[in-house]
Amino acid sequence: MSKRRPLIAANWKMHKTLEEARSLAREVRQGLQPGFNSEVALAPPFTALAAVALELAGSGLGLAGQDTHWERQGAFTGAISPVMLKDVGCRYVIVGHSERRQYFGETDRLVNLKLKAVLEVGLCPICCIGESLEERQGGHTLARVGQQLEHGLSDLGGLTGAQLVLAYEPVWAIGTGLTATPQQAQEVHAFIRSLLREFLGAAAEDVRILYGGSVTPDNAASLMAEADIDGALVGGASLKSASFLGIIKAAG
Numbered sequence: 001m002s003k004r005r006p007l008i009a010a011n012w013k014m015h016k017t018l019e020e021a022r023s024l025a026r027e028v029r030q031g032l033q034p035g036f037n038s039e040v041a042l043a044p045p046f047t048a049l050a051a052v053a054l055e056l057a058g059s060g061l062g063l064a065g066q067d068t069h070w071e072r073q074g075a076f077t078g079a080i081s082p083v084m085l086k087d088v089g090c091r092y093v094i095v096g097h098s099e100r101r102q103y104f105g106e107t108d109r110l111v112n113l114k115l116k117a118v119l120e121v122g123l124c125p126i127c128c129i130g131e132s133l134e135e136r137q138g139g140h141t142l143a144r145v146g147q148q149l150e151h152g153l154s155d156l157g158g159l160t161g162a163q164l165v166l167a168y169e170p171v172w173a174i175g176t177g178l179t180a181t182p183q184q185a186q187e188v189h190a191f192i193r194s195l196l197r198e199f200l201g202a203a204a205e206d207v208r209i210l211y212g213g214s215v216t217p218d219n220a221a222s223l224m225a226e227a228d229i230d231g232a233l234v235g236g237a238s239l240k241s242a243s244f245l246g247i248i249k250a251a252g
Ligand code: PEP
Pocket: 011, 169, 173, 174, 175, 176, 212, 213, 214, 215, 233, 234, 235, 236, 237
């Protein structure tokens, strides 16, 4: 277990109507055991952000956007800006999720623009990086992750560790039921931290690096026992309060 406070973030993706989102947020809030150690954040779809913000008010639980545009406002039909996410009560914004990269053509350059925009309004990005199955099988995992990190974080200026969260999400493990072993994940997390030391100096020790990819209550504790795994970004298992609460409990 690392010295950094774990962050357990729920990515609800394109799930949950308003009423379903309210109920799930309420169940998570009410189901937390006193004295839990982690910070917890929920990323509902945009349509449910305001409703979930009300459910979480005064709880200390964080609200997160699943994506953002890189401009503050303008003629970008269908898009949501970081200013709007801050306005609705978000603390975090997921940036560069592999589904955005895969289905919406998001590039490292766009990720970089989004990170700058999110930081500029004082929100904390949860920046996702990770290799495909072909890249892992070809022995290119560290090169790919290093490239995403280098391009994504370029020209961000001096950051404190608290301003940034990274999520290592091997694409082959997302929504597939395949999980990286704790050793596989730790190898990449340690590599990410070594690169962060080059970019950010001492602040790298305070950046939380989450693991994401089929995290469940059964595998969460062994993953988070690794030195550089500082929490989890959870998709499927965050859609039911029992499994999400089980992951929070496993984080200690
Ligand atoms: C995710 O979407 O970020 C994710 C990790 O999904 P899952 O937990 O379902 O693999």
